[in-house]
Amino acid sequence: MATNDMKEEFVELLRSTEREGVDDVIESLEEMGFFTAPASSNHHLNVEGGLLEHSLNTCKAALMVYEGMLKLEPSLAKEVKREGVIIASLLHDVCKSDIYFRSVKKRKNAIGQWEDSEGYKVSYKNFPMGHGEKSVILLLCNGLSLYDDEMLAIRWHMGAWGINMNSFEDQRCYDTSRKLYPLVSIIQVADGLAASIMERTGQEMDEL
Numbered sequence: 001m002a003t004n005d006m007k008e009e010f011v012e013l014l015r016s017t018e019r020e021g022v023d024d025v026i027e028s029l030e031e032m033g034f035f036t037a038p039a040s041s042n043h044h045l046n047v048e049g050g051l052l053e054h055s056l057n058t059c060k061a062a063l064m065v066y067e068g069m070l071k072l073e074p075s076l077a078k079e080v081k082r083e084g085v086i087i088a089s090l091l092h093d094v095c096k097s098d099i100y101f102r103s104v105k106k107r108k109n110a111i112g113q114w115e116d117s118e119g120y121k122v123s124y125k126n127f128p129m130g131h132g133e134k135s136v137i138l139l140l141c142n143g144l145s146l147y148d149d150e151m152l153a154i155r156w157h158m159g160a161w162g163i164n165m166n167s168f169e170d171q172r173c174y175d176t177s178r179k180l181y182p183l184v185s186i187i188q189v190a191d192g193l194a195a196s197i198m199e200r201t202g203q204e205m206d207e208l
C-alpha cells in the first residue's frame with residue numbers, strides 16, 4: 001500500500017475514536033517524522049513508511065484478536081473498548097518516530113564485492129527515555145487524553161522482552177497490569193503477530 005493511503009487509513013482510524021487531543025497528536029506525529037520513519041534499521045520494515053505500516057498491521061491484528069476474544073468471552077466488552085484497542089495499537093511505537101537517521105553502509109553484494117547500501121542508523125539523542133514509556137510520555141505531552149489501560153498497554157507492549165529482570169518492581173507492575181487490564185495482553189500479542197506473521201520477509205527467512 002502506498003504511504004499516502006496508509007497515512008489516510010491511520011488518520012481515519014485514529015479520528016474515529018473521537019478522543020480528546022487526537023488532532024493535536026496527529027500534527028505532532030507529523031513533526032516527529034512518524035509517517036516517514038522506518039520500523040527498524042536492520043530488520044522488518046526498514047524502509048520509509050515502515051513504522052506507519054507496522055502500526056497499522058498491529059491495529060488490524062489487535063482488532064481481530066479483540067473481536068475473536070469477544071466471541072469467546074462476551075464480558076470482555078465491559079472491560080475493553082474498541083477505541084482503546086485502536087489508540088493503543090496505532091500509537092504503541094510512537095517512540096520510534098525520532099530515532100532513525102539515514103546513513104550509507106558498506107555491504108558485500110552477492111558476488112562478494114563491497115558496495116554502498118542506503119539504510120538507517122539509530123540514535124536516541126532526541127529523547128532517551130526508553131521504549132513503551134517514551135511512547136506514553138510523548139502522547140501525553142502532545143495533548144492526547146489516555147485512560148490507564150491504554151497507557152499500561154503501550155508501556156508494557158514488549159511483554160517480558162521489555163522488562164528489566166533485575167527489577168522486582170518492573171516484574172510486579174507488568175504482571176499486575178496484565179491481570180487488571182486485558183488490553184495489555186491484546187496489544188502485546190498483536191504486536192508480535194504483526195511482526196512474526198504479517199511482516200516476515202523472504203530475506204529474513206534466508207538469514208535464519
Ligand SMILES: [Fe+2]
Binds near residue numbers: 092093131157158
Ligand atoms: Fe515496540
Ligand SMILES: [Fe+2]
Binds near residue numbers: 058092093
Ligand atoms: Fe511494535
